[in-house]
Amino acid sequence: MNAPLLSVSRRTRSTPFSGRVEAAGVRAYTVYNHMLLPTTFRGVEEDYLHLRRAVQVWDVSCERQVELVGPDAARLAQLLTVRDLRSLTIGRCAYAPIVDDDGLLINDPIALRLAEDRYWFSIADSDVALWAAGNARGLGLNVSVREPDVWPLAIQGPEAEDVAALVFGDVVRTIKFFRFAELSFHGHSLIVARTGWSAQGGFEIYVDDAEVGAALLDEIMIAGAPFDIGPGCPNQIERIEAGLLSYGNDITRADTALEAGLGNYCSLDAPIEAIGIDALRRERTAGITKRVCGLLIDGERVPAQRDPWMVSAGSGSVGIVTSAIWSPRLLTNVALAMVNVEHLTIGTELVVTAPDGDRSAHVTNVPFDGAVQR
């Protein structure tokens, strides 16, 4: 039973785009931040090939915004993430891991600075607003924390810029990676960021008005027609190849930011006050015992995965495969795994226990593109 039915209700929130998503033939959803997130349209492999070739529009409304506004917004934003936000000026985005006092991951959002005293954290699948508000309340900070109704729509794929330029004008071409601009769409101002959960390039548009969003989606589809635009969603093959980690799948509440391989986004040498930064500094000194890595898994296509698979090395378990799938382009199974550090040398041979039996596997670099010539 790889895909049972999903009972949809008010609690598994629909989005302003759900009607169009269903008219476009969505086959399956997951639930993310208490909200519907499409997972397949024409099939994961067909969606993958199309995403790499053309352009897609994604309903990623489930990337909810946690908004901090007020005199203490900057202080709270920095407390919440171990990423140094001092260089996060207005118009910039930053991948900003949130950890607890033990360095364990609570979320891995993108932070946006909208104004001197106004931030958004565009979150992965956990109720960051409760963590932020609880800390703010306990510390008596002068900041408002809320989760406004903002439904991001992504345009992703090699043709994304041309499509976005037809909708917003050539000004979108000037938006740099991980920057955003406020652009006008039929007189309504929208935040447009050059971000997105793929390695194919594109934009995320933060829709804060349902009717405007519906009109925007229609216009994107019309503008994209010459580019073979199609409906899409974060793609499991593409994102594993790109090494994009999924919170809840590859990294969890039981992993530290360093174990998640997010050291580059943890400003451990910065003189900042951030929850959990001391724990990560201690962990850096002591050394981590496990870390996210890439695996190439031998054999025919792996079966659909719903739980982690054991990784072993002769003597016993040395980790878990957290996400694995067949790559129709690389013609091998690609996977993300959490493996003990003694076994992380590139090329190390390991054994993966999939539901259909044991397979040999090799540790590799992510992203995967260059790794298949092992």
Added chain:
Amino acid sequence: MNAPLLSVSRRTRSTPFSGRVEAAGVRAYTVYNHMLLPTTFRGVEEDYLHLRRAVQVWDVSCERQVELVGPDAARLAQLLTVRDLRSLTIGRCAYAPIVDDDGLLINDPIALRLAEDRYWFSIADSDVALWAAGNARGLGLNVSVREPDVWPLAIQGPEAEDVAALVFGDVVRTIKFFRFAELSFHGHSLIVARTGWSAQGGFEIYVDDAEVGAALLDEIMIAGAPFDIGPGCPNQIERIEAGLLSYGNDITRADTALEAGLGNYCSLDAPIEAIGIDALRRERTAGITKRVCGLLIDGERVPAQRDPWMVSAGSGSVGIVTSAIWSPRLLTNVALAMVNVEHLTIGTELVVTAPDGDRSAHVTNVPFDGAVQR
């Protein structure tokens, strides 16, 4: 598209019982607290009739526990809920609404006191652990907050006590409503509470060991065979008839505890320190403007619902239907709604705009059993 497919992954956590649930023929799931929750086995109506007649075992692992342990556990527990916990002695359970400083609902868990300095909040669908830990951290409280792996299994239905007695001995018969005992199962101590999300009576067993849980489920099924035990899950018809509110469906982050009709569980006159209690005291004085109520909706069976339906009274919108379904026993549509207080007199006629058209409806009391003789 009432029931699309659900993509299952590590993030939509399976439970120790998922294999057995699927072998038993689960038809659909929802995702609740990032975890699979079955919604249908033989069909909602057949499940309903069976639940009222016999006995069912439910995988309600998604009722996660937020555990508070330490010198400040009692203080934090009371801060978190507007229910007076001073009478919550060891062995007792209490329905304990959690609100923010504006009185708006964050969750409506059941609190259990396990020891002088140890509490569980058995939660509805939001990450209460983050709210609890954030407040504790900000206030500098000496308390540990965590979400242990405990997977509740419920036995519900008129024959539940006889089945539980065969598994745990006649001692279970002495457990009073909303009390729990620690009982031995094959030498393993388990918390067994006389609680559950139905009005049919029964128990919830807090399984803290996956292997023990699997053995327990098997033993319950064997003990229950003479009672026609079957697999089940919280049932949409039964719980609406009983007036059991679903957080995220009937009551949300946008409703206060008083608007949710939970005044009886808000100890507004108690001399306690609780987040949001002052806001609720003010609201009690000022009066609420909307409240949860029951509706009987005329006509044939209503279609499956995925979003709220508008409720109107001549001049315009006066509320929303949050959960509606056909009752095969009462032979009418029963619904829970959030309606402006001017329209809450029992018998008031309103109009419900369902996807298939407008229908007349009448305000009624919940639970529904006595209300159909209007």
